[in-house]
Amino acid sequence: MDKHEIEFTLNGKKRRLTIAANELLLNVIRDDMALTGTKYGCGIGECAACTVLVEGQAMLACMLLAVSVNGKNITTVEGLSKGNELAPIQQAFIDKGAIQCGFCTPGMVLTSHALLTENPSPTEDDIRDYLRGNHCRCTGYKAIVQAVQSCAKANKQ
Amino acid sequence: MKNFNYANAASVAETLEILQHEKEKAYLVAGATSALPFIRNGKINNKTLINIRNIEELRYVRVANKKVLIGPLTTLADIEKSTILQKYAPALVEAALNFADPTIRNSATIGGNIASASPAADTAAPLLALNAVVTAVSAARGERRIPINEFFVGVNKTALECDELIAMIEVPKEAANRSSWFIKLGLRNAMAISLVSVAASVMVKAGKVQKVSIALGSVAATPVRANSVEKALLGTEFSALNIEAAAQSVGGDISPITDVRASREYRQDMAVVLVKRALKKIGNL
Numbered sequence: 462m463d464k465h466e467i468e469f470t471l472n473g474k475k476r477r478l479t480i481a482a483n484e485l486l487l488n489v490i491r492d493d494m495a496l497t498g499t500k501y502g503c504g505i506g507e508c509a510a511c512t513v514l515v516e517g518q519a520m521l522a523c524m525l526l527a528v529s530v531n532g533k534n535i536t537t538v539e540g541l542s543k544g545n546e547l548a549p550i551q552q553a554f555i556d557k558g559a560i561q562c563g564f565c566t567p568g569m570v571l572t573s574h575a576l577l578t579e580n581p582s583p584t585e586d587d588i589r590d591y592l593r594g595n596h597c598r599c600t601g602y603k604a605i606v607q608a609v610q611s612c613a614k615a616n617k618q
Numbered sequence: 619m620k621n622f623n624y625a626n627a628a629s630v631a632e633t634l635e636i637l638q639h640e641k642e643k644a645y646l647v648a649g650a651t652s653a654l655p656f657i658r659n660g661k662i663n664n665k666t667l668i669n670i671r672n673i674e675e676l677r678y679v680r681v682a683n684k685k686v687l688i689g690p691l692t693t694l695a696d697i698e699k700s701t702i703l704q705k706y707a708p709a710l711v712e713a714a715l716n717f718a719d720p721t722i723r724n725s726a727t728i729g730g731n732i733a734s735a736s737p738a739a740d741t742a743a744p745l746l747a748l749n750a751v752v753t754a755v756s757a758a759r760g761e762r763r764i765p766i767n768e769f770f771v772g773v774n775k776t777a778l779e780c781d782e783l784i785a786m787i788e789v790p791k792e793a794a795n796r797s798s799w800f801i802k803l804g805l806r807n808a809m810a811i812s813l814v815s816v817a818a819s820v821m822v823k824a825g826k827v828q829k830v831s832i833a834l835g836s837v838a839a840t841p842v843r844a845n846s847v848e849k850a851l852l853g854t855e856f857s858a859l860n861i862e863a864a865a866q867s868v869g870g871d872i873s874p875i876t877d878v879r880a881s882r883e884y885r886q887d888m889a890v891v892l893v894k895r896a897l898k899k900i901g902n903l
Contacts, residue, residue: 463623482624482667483657505655507809509721518724524651525725528624529669572721593808594719
């Protein structure tokens, strides 16, 4: 297996490391960067628990080879807050109790964040469609949709 | 994970050079959403992955004289938002909207979708119905044009040679394609692999069907045209009654198999239903 030196920006910080060609971005974030907010769910692009933002776009870290993000700007759930101040979407999840076991939450939060960046006032249908790949096995979708809706409302005001 | 080498290609020229050097060992990856599952289950092993994700010159949707030109690295997210394709190839936009979920659509590309040639590839049936043409390019032989009906040759097999790259996909700019439509039947709303998909493009003149092409996915080793349905419709009045009758003959055009998702019989029955629905939607019937 050949090794590659890569450099990328993770949550605003430049990171440089040498990795094997077959390393998934997901494993590099969790094991090498020790950021475990990004969850390893199915590993085959079905559950979206590993959602990260690449150049602001929601993508699955289990579907990305780490070598392929050389030079890119990546945000994980740890990078959404500013110090102790939570991003509006994070606060909305707390306020609406949109968390049960919490495993899907980082992915849900990041996908919702990407939706609100793209479309600041989505309808319920827009929200459900955009989050359709993010699975919550506690089936807590109602509160999750409400959390995104409350952010959308705040955006409108 | 399995063993492979990796090369990053920053331009078309560089990609062609690596392809020529690696030949059979080469495996192009863009969005990697179909390649990674293949790597994990061992279908791709001991290959040289060539990362073409960042070649911006291959990511565009443009209108030319009588065609719409689509760069192979145009993502499914680009397609669903493209006003050009909404106007000239709505079937393709509808397929993009039904493709996996928004996170996958940010990665997956139209070139990758057809190059991996899954019988269930969501963009394959629309491109077939739209009579698209694929331009392939290699360092050794330059460019050549492959009509989409010659592009898919089997499950995960295309007419592309191992040293070729998809340079462009063209869709004719014509009335039939402007009214095209796509319907997909899956087992769920998100991340579904289709059980049957149907794309159709129809031109009606003076109430009669003057041009029609209907393509189906997931019902044979490659996407197929519904030749007998097309034949039955050509020249007739574009009415609900005629559509109902013509759709019955789709069984002769397809050869579905039974797999984990659905039985052969169910696919045959649903093919009829979906052909009817797609055509009625186009005719507002």
